[in-house]
Amino acid sequence: MNPVTLTTSTDSPLLRARGLRKGFELEGQKIAVLRGVDLDIHRGETISIMGRSGAGKSTLLHVLGTLDLPDEGELSIAGRAIRGMSDAELSSFRGRSVGFVFQFHHLLPEFSTLENAAMPALLAGTPRHQAYEQASYYLERVGLAERLRHRPGELSGGEQQRVALARALVMRPGLVLADEPTGNLDEATGAQILEVLLGLREETGSAVVVVTHHESLAQAMERRLVMHDGLLLDATAAGEGA
Amino acid sequence: MSVTKPPWSLLGWMSLRYLMGARRSRVPSVITAVAVLGVSAGVATLLVVLAILGGFEGDLRDKILGTKAHLRVTGPDEAPLDSPDRVLAVLDSLPGVLGASPFIESELLIASVTNYSGMILRGVVPERLQDTTILGDAIVEGSLAWLHDPDAARRARAWDRDPPTASEVRAPTAAEARLLAAWADVVPPFLRSSFLAWVPDSLQRAEEARREVEALLEDLRSERAALEEALADQGVLLDRGPAGLQPGAGAEGPGAVGRSGLVAEEPHPEAHPSAAADAESHAEEGEAEAGSFVMPSLPPPTTSPEGQSGLRFAPTPGIVIGSQLRETLRVEVGDVVQILSPDGDLGPTGPMPRVRPYRVVGVYHTGLYEFDNAYVLTLLESARAFLDLPAEQVTGVEVRLRRMEDAPSLRGTLERRLRESGVEQAAVKDWQELNSSLFAALQLEKVVMFLILSIIILVASFAIVCMLTVIVIEKRREIAVLKSMGASQGSILRLFLLEGGLVGTLGTLLGLALGMSVVAYLSTVGYPLDPEVFYIDRLPVRLHPLEAGLVTVAAVVISLLATLYPSMQAARLHPVDGLRDE
Numbered sequence: 001m002n003p004v005t006l007t008t009s010t011d012s013p014l015l016r017a018r019g020l021r022k023g024f025e026l027e028g029q030k031i032a033v034l035r036g037v038d039l040d041i042h043r044g045e046t047i048s049i050m051g052r053s054g055a056g057k058s059t060l061l062h063v064l065g066t067l068d069l070p071d072e073g074e075l076s077i078a079g080r081a082i083r084g085m086s087d088a089e090l091s092s093f094r095g096r097s098v099g100f101v102f103q104f105h106h107l108l109p110e111f112s113t114l115e116n117a118a119m120p121a122l123l124a125g126t127p128r129h130q131a132y133e134q135a136s137y138y139l140e141r142v143g144l145a146e147r148l149r150h151r152p153g154e155l156s157g158g159e160q161q162r163v164a165l166a167r168a169l170v171m172r173p174g175l176v177l178a179d180e181p182t183g184n185l186d187e188a189t190g191a192q193i194l195e196v197l198l199g200l201r202e203e204t205g206s207a208v209v210v211v212t213h214h215e216s217l218a219q220a221m222e223r224r225l226v227m228h229d230g231l232l233l234d235a236t237a238a239g240e241g242a
Numbered sequence: 243m244s245v246t247k248p249p250w251s252l253l254g255w256m257s258l259r260y261l262m263g264a265r266r267s268r269v270p271s272v273i274t275a276v277a278v279l280g281v282s283a284g285v286a287t288l289l290v291v292l293a294i295l296g297g298f299e300g301d302l303r304d305k306i307l308g309t310k311a312h313l314r315v316t317g318p319d320e321a322p323l324d325s326p327d328r329v330l331a332v333l334d335s336l337p338g339v340l341g342a343s344p345f346i347e348s349e350l351l352i353a354s355v356t357n358y359s360g361m362i363l364r365g366v367v368p369e370r371l372q373d374t375t376i377l378g379d380a381i382v383e384g385s386l387a388w389l390h391d392p393d394a395a396r397r398a399r400a401w402d403r404d405p406p407t408a409s410e411v412r413a414p415t416a417a418e419a420r421l422l423a424a425w426a427d428v429v430p431p432f433l434r435s436s437f438l439a440w441v442p443d444s445l446q447r448a449e450e451a452r453r454e455v456e457a458l459l460e461d462l463r464s465e466r467a468a469l470e471e472a473l474a475d476q477g478v479l480l481d482r483g484p485a486g487l488q489p490g491a492g493a494e495g496p497g498a499v500g501r502s503g504l505v506a507e508e509p510h511p512e513a514h515p516s517a518a519a520d521a522e523s524h525a526e527e528g529e530a531e532a533g534s535f536v537m538p539s540l541p542p543p544t545t546s547p548e549g550q551s552g553l554r555f556a557p558t559p560g561i562v563i564g565s566q567l568r569e570t571l572r573v574e575v576g577d578v579v580q581i582l583s584p585d586g587d588l589g590p591t592g593p594m595p596r597v598r599p600y601r602v603v604g605v606y607h608t609g610l611y612e613f614d615n616a617y618v619l620t621l622l623e624s625a626r627a628f629l630d631l632p633a634e635q636v637t638g639v640e641v642r643l644r645r646m647e648d649a650p651s652l653r654g655t656l657e658r659r660l661r662e663s664g665v666e667q668a669a670v671k672d673w674q675e676l677n678s679s680l681f682a683a684l685q686l687e688k689v690v691m692f693l694i695l696s697i698i699i700l701v702a703s704f705a706i707v708c709m710l711t712v713i714v715i716e717k718r719r720e721i722a723v724l725k726s727m728g729a730s731q732g733s734i735l736r737l738f739l740l741e742g743g744l745v746g747t748l749g750t751l752l753g754l755a756l757g758m759s760v761v762a763y764l765s766t767v768g769y770p771l772d773p774e775v776f777y778i779d780r781l782p783v784r785l786h787p788l789e790a791g792l793v794t795v796a797a798v799v800i801s802l803l804a805t806l807y808p809s810m811q812a813a814r815l816h817p818v819d820g821l822r823d824e
Binding site: 106 | 248249252259260719720722723724725726727728729730731732733816817818821
């Protein structure tokens with residue numbers, strides 16, 4: 001299989017990655033994780049990325065979400081090149097344009113459900129009441145209207161992940177990156193989360209990239225990609241074929 | 243693209259939340275509590291120590307400035323001053339001057355029967371001394387005024403120890419009775435009640451004694467007639483009128499002393515056999531030494547000189563000593579001590595130290611050991627006479643000001659005025675100059691103590707470093723999540739700076755409250771000290787607002803500096819590192 005330029009549409013993509021390379025030094029040995037990834041993501045698109053553990057899926061997600069910078073290659077989101085942006089600009093941009101959902105929800109234990117969901121808006125300087133209004137809307141949408149004052153520790157795993165979903169979407173970001181959002185949940189709960197995620201996507205029009213081991217979750221995505229040996233391969237056809 | 247920073251209020255709110263700690267983990271809140279307590283303990287310690295240092299310094303300063311002058315006028319190069327009257331005239335007209343007092347000072351030796359000590363004899367004018375030093379208020383026994391009437395001390399003491407028997411008193415005249423009543427004011431308060439109670443009774447007994455004495459005198463007169471013939475060539479003493487015996491003023495020589503003393507005791511029939519022993523016992527007390535002490539004698543009631551009582555003594559000059567010196571010499575008010583000067587007269591075997599008796603008429607207690615142990619006050623004239631100084635000459639003039647802070651400026655004014663009024667040979671020094679080494683040492687001590695004690699806060703600030711480092715490690719994931727949600731490095735830095743600053747400020751405020759409480763407790767309730775050791779009865783505390791402010795600022799600044807490093811680490815934390823390991 002060869003690396004391919006994954007384009008399905010002709011209009012300018014939301015995210016455009018070209019020749020992304022990323023490596024880590026481990027005990028003096030350089031380990032290449034990404035070995036030239038090309039990817040275009042269009043607005044509203046849903047993509048799944050599968051692959052074996054250690055294939056570089058999470059790293060790719062971090063690079064796409066600007067949490068990590070590529071060693072080589074170009075990345076631009078919404079027409080803006082990531083390279084050369086200052087930390088402050090990048091953070092601000094990330095907060096507005098990218099929503100993250102992690103395997104282990106990563107909620108802030110000191111803050112209530114509402115405060116957690118409102119945090120990206122608060123950090124972006126949104127007035128408190130407005131941020132809470134937005135957050136409570138999305139919390140309602142994920143079915144947690146009754147748990148606004150609870151601390152994350154008082155919620156179940158599925159509820160926590162739903163708070164994380166509300167948090168990822170509160171800024172109506174163009175891109176939602178989810179790293180094994182159902183990896184820590186039982187199948188039924190996972191399916192529920194997927195349902196909520198896709199439902200919200202309809203509303204916000206965000207592109208969604210999900211890294212997952214769950215075939216069912218991957219099947220629910222429009223495009224299915226496979227990470228292999230530091231390269232990204234299109235598996236949509238294969239999946240359809242299967 | 244616009245970069246929006248999260249407002250400080252948001253970061254403050256967040257850091258407060260972090261401070262409270264999560265319910266899930268109590269570790270950060272325990273460490274936070276330890277850090278807060280560490281800082282507050284440091285601040286409180288620093289405050290209390292500074293307050294105590296300040297207290298000691300203030301105590302010392304008050305005592306020194308109370309006993310010593312704010313300004314001192316002497317001749318040039320510490321030479322004696324020849325024209326104190328003109329200097330005093332200038333000083334008395336100078337506004338801002340509370341009082342001025344000429345003094346003579348010389349280092350001499352003082353000896354009692356049991357002990358001796360080096361001391362500084364200080365000739366003073368008691369009336370002026372009241373305005374120049376706190377010594378007037380520091381008199382604990384006797385009186386400064388008794389310097390003018392040293393016998394008052396002896397009388398007070400005699401009454402105190404064992405009320406005089408009739409043998410020591412003759413019948414008072416009406417004028418003397420009034421005087422006796424007036425003495426009640428002179429007698430120290432602690433003696434007053436017993437004195438007043440004693441007076442009427444004694445008058446009664448004295449009248450009886452007087453009649454007996456008259457009878458005895460009759461006998462004596464006849465004996466005297468016989469003696470006069472036998473001692474015609476020595477009739478100096480016995481040529482007085484027959485009505486009584488004149489006071490044996492010391493000027494008449496040692497022979498007169500012994501004899502008049504003997505005669506004085508004789509009139510009382512009961513005292514008669516023991517009169518000699520009585521005189522001896524007085525001699526043992528060191529009162530009959532050097533030939534100037536005279537036992538009470540019985541002058542004729544009608545010819546009492548200066549209208550004083552008949553109880554007359556030779557003018558043994560009075561001194562007022564400090565409480566420490568009193569301890570050393572083991573003397574009481576009323577006792578006679580010897581003052582010795584090395585440069586004395588030429589005797590048969592070469593130079594002899596000059597020795598003169600002085601009567602202790604008062605004891606002062608300033609609480610300053612160096613002072614209470616050294617300075618012996620006497621009248622200017624008697625010091626001058628003893629030291630054989632030229633008339634008018636004094637060591638210098640001490641000046642007390644209304645406000646001691648005015649000393650440097652008034653000093654200039656005084657120098658100018660002195661020149662204007664023709665006093666050329668005068669030099670003025672202010673208290674800072676007079677005690678420069680002491681105050682410089684105190685200042686240095688305080689600065690060094692502040693620096694050393696700041697290390698306490700520094701150590702406490704390590705608790706902040708530690709706390710924040712633990713929190714940063716503990717919150718790596720959350721920091722990463724915050725970054726993924728758009729928190730920049732700057733925001734994270736500010737968040738943790740705020741948190742550390744909050745801990746530092748909280749600890750500082752707590753420490754301020756704690757320290758202030760301890761200081762308030764020490765200054766109101768007090769911590770008792772052994773006066774024998776420390777010379778003050780309780781721990782002095784004095785906290786300057788400026789110092790408290792300095793401690794506060796220092797503590798907050800040190801806390802913030804301590805916060806800086808872990809905060810920067812938190813800010814630099816790579817989000818991916820925080821998210822990776824589970």
